[in-house]
Amino acid sequence: MPLDLTEQERADAGRELVALLDSYERSIPARPIVPVLDREVLRGLREDPFPERGLGVARLFRDIRDKVLPNSTTVAHPRNLAYVLGPPNGIAPYTEAIAAAINQNCNFSQLSPAASVIEQSxxxxxxxxxxxxxGSGGxxxxxxxxxxxxxxxxxxxEHCPDFRAxxxxxxxxxxxxxxxxxxxxxxxxxxxxxxLGVDNVRSVPTGADFRLRADVLRQAVEADRAAGLRPFCVVATSGTVATGAIDPIGEIADICADHGLWLHIDGAYGGLFVLSERLRGSLAACTRADSISVDPHKLLFAPLEAGCLLVRDRRKLADAYSFSSSYLPGGDDSLLVDYMDYGPQLSRGFKAFKVWSxxxxxxxxxxxxxxxxxxxxxxxxAERVSASxxxxxMAPVTLTAVCLRITTIAESxxxxxxxxxxxxxxxxxxxxxxxxxDGIRACVTNYRTTKADIDLVADRLAGIAAEG
Structure with a gap:
């Protein structure tokens, strides 16, 4: 049996897909956030043997609609506020389909020329x-x-030139x-x-605002140097997962400059708040970092997976990851980048496409x-909680994480x-x-969430608290 579709099957699959996407989009507010699992269906999905003869397009889509979707978490629901996980933006399902169709291998530019320049963009x-x-890159x-x-x-x-060897x-x-x-x-x-070993990771205490204490960091670096150890890197956070706290990055950058340490900023949650005028100043010191991680699959609402490593000097990324192989072509085109030299993967999907699109x-x-x-x-x-x-x-609301406790119940x-x-x-x-x-955390990273949703959650919490 061939592995492509006939003209009629393509038409059928297109109609089925568009209908499924439209139906799902319309049903999101009414869907349960976490499904009541049909364990028998799930057991069948796990254990039923694959058919010797294919089921066909219509049956496949029926199984997806009837078995997969009802047993899937509704990530896009406006009151799914448990994690730093937003819904995919509206164009994403369509661009993901195109990426699958052209199936670019984003390793060297011969296999993915347009993808190379889009990722660069x-x-x-x-x-x-x-x-x-x-000179920067990522x-x-x-x-x-x-x-x-x-x-x-x-x-x-960078710190140990002979590390590769x-x-x-x-x-x-x-x-x-x-x-x-x-x-x-x-x-x-x-x-x-x-x-490196987790015993060689120093977890520096934070202050009452849950930000890393720069004074304690400096003392720790100096003590380790005096003990003959080799400090090499500080990972600061612009938006901790629990509270959204932003470490004092300017002070940390000073310490790194004084001691020749690499400064990496974990901005997976908070880095892209730099897009907001009101928070740009709080993140201004990030420009002093050697590297920054951000997650387009959070605040840019790209579907999973789409993270990004940014490096101030892209040559250092290539120093770490570039290897020559006789079976792979070398590239010297200034327009194109061979991303196999910028990370550990050779085969890579076209993740940049959904962000760019x-x-x-x-x-x-x-x-x-x-x-x-x-x-x-x-x-x-936060105002609703404070007024209750x-x-x-339980913590300042710096970004979109709101940590609270109910005072009328036991912590447990x-x-x-x-x-x-x-x-x-x-x-x-x-x-x-x-x-x-112990307490409760809500994180608003969902463009579908409304003030009415927040009121519903706050009112329900207040009602539970009143019941004691």
Missing amino acids: VVRWLTGLFEWGD IITDGGSMATLNALTTALH TGLQAGRAPLVLYTSQEAHRSVQKAAAILG AVRAFGVSAFRSAIDDNLDLARYF PVMEL AHDSVLRQLNADGTALLGPVRLNGR
Whole structure:
């Protein structure tokens, strides 16, 4: 049986796809955020044997509609506020289909010439947001975790010129990495993967505002140097996952400059708030970093996956990742970039396309507006909490994360509240633990969310709190 479709099957598949996308879009507000799982259906999806003869287009789409969608989380629901995960923008399903159709392998430019310049365009725009010049560059990644891993790899090559040849086997003093105790777990995971060891990651305490304490960082670096260790990198955060706190990046940059350390900024959550006029000043010091990670699949509402690593000097990225192979063509075209030399992958999908297409389709101002709307809604939620006699904020609301606790219940009961909100269809919120206290976290990163949604959630929380 051939693996392409007949003319009639293509027409049928096109109609089925458009109908499914339209139906799903219209049904999002009415869908349960977290589905009541049909375990028998899921067991069948896992265990039913693949057919020897194909089921055909119509049956495939029927199974997707009847079995897959009802058992999938409604990520785009306006009250899905548990994580830093927004809905895909409206053009995304169509551009994703085109990317699948042309199936560019974004490794070397012979296999992906247009993709190469489109990825350059996206990276150039993103580096420009942080006021980096022509020498900067970067690469679209799977997400912020991979961007941080790639950044630390680049930092190691910069700090240890023989790292590529000897790795960590040269028998010298341990390398030391510094980050906040509120940092994303991807930092420690990267240290484990790279062989640095999590014991050589210093988790620097934060202040009452949950920002890394620069004074303690300086003391830690100086103490490690005096002990004969090798500090090499600081990972600062512009928007911690729990509270949205922005580390004092200017002070951290001073410390890095004094001690010759690489400064990476984890901006997976908060970096793209630089698009907002009201937060640009708070992120201005990011221009002093050596590398920054951002996630277009968050604030640019690209579908998963689309992260990005930005590097002030793109040559350092190539120093870490460029290898020659007789079976791959070398490129010297100044217009094109071989992205196999900028990261660990050879085979790479066309992730830049969905970012480029959305910004082209909607314009930058539309994303600025969506970001500002999210900021406004988070502040409104915080106002509702602060005005309530039965709720209180647990942290300042810097970005769009709102951390709260209900004062009329035991701390251990907050998990029960989360389950209740989910069960009655009000909202999906997440747990948080700050300063040893349990609470609830909402994160507004959804352009579909409205003030009415926030009121519904706040009113329900207040009602639960009143019941004690």
